[in-house]
Amino acid sequence: MTYTIKEVAERTDFSIYTLRYYDKAGLLPFVSRDASGYRAFTDGDLQILHTIACLKDTGMKIAAIRQYVTYIMQGPSSIPQRKQLLEEHRQTVLHQQAVVAQSLKEIDFKLAMYSSPHAAELVGLELQTAKSQKRASQLADPFEG
Amino acid sequence: MTYTIKEVAERTDFSIYTLRYYDKAGLLPFVSRDASGYRAFTDGDLQILHTIACLKDTGMKIAAIRQYVTYIMQGPSSIPQRKQLLEEHRQTVLHQQAVVAQSLKEIDFKLAMYSSPHAAELVGLELQTAKSQKRASQLADPFEG
DNA sequence: ATGCACCCTCGACCATACTCGAGGGCAAGA
């Protein structure tokens, strides 16, 4: 049983364009062609594609994904390299998660301020502080206009 | 007390180039110029810049950040709009966090497989399954070479 | 007054990741 590129696009979050772009970029060397030159995706191919989606969704670059896929094509002998690549990526993702979580906290703090019954006063105070800093340094006030 | 663009670049994760690019893109209308036309950043400016960093780090696009900054320039009257913009962004971030967390789980699953004492067998089995699927559909085997 | 380390703008260039149209082939039904 195989799937056409259209069927794969429907079953995944990749567009037909993206799938062809990925193939051109060397991300899909495991996808075979039928007698007419059409891409024929097997279930196993979809599994690798799913892994590719996980890597992409966590921010891995195309070049790194290509490297990973290349390792897959080399068979079990490349397990150490695959492991290292994923471990390094894992650290990157953990770091990014921490950055995002911290930034979200600060956004939530802003939201809390905007939701406060004294929102207008708090924001007004911030504004006056900013304006007086400009004045103290003899700078034009950009908050006019 | 004010800071030069170089000092700001050193105190933040933005390069001088990026700061100038952001200014050109309308993200820094609150930054004043001194008598020589040099940008003079106040502490209040750095605070807004920090908020911009939070938005950028959570994936907000430049155009949306510009909108938010525009609201800031309008003073307290734009609090409802700021709140709505941040609420919507917050939902986007929560969704992205969920996607990343799920993808990371699957990456960890792969890593566990590669770390298993039977890694070679497991990966070899995957490979044989993939190969037999190709054979069953009379497709050339891309795992040769 | 000269040098050095800053600052400025403008516009070109780059990297990344798609997105799409043109031109053409394949396969099945009316």
Added chain:
DNA sequence: TCTTGCCCTCGAGTATGGTCGAGGGTGCAT
């Protein structure tokens, strides 16, 4: 056989977010 709806490649175009060099001004220390 002809239309319809897929498929293909190739190469150009788009969107986003920078990055950088040229050309020129500023300001302080020697």
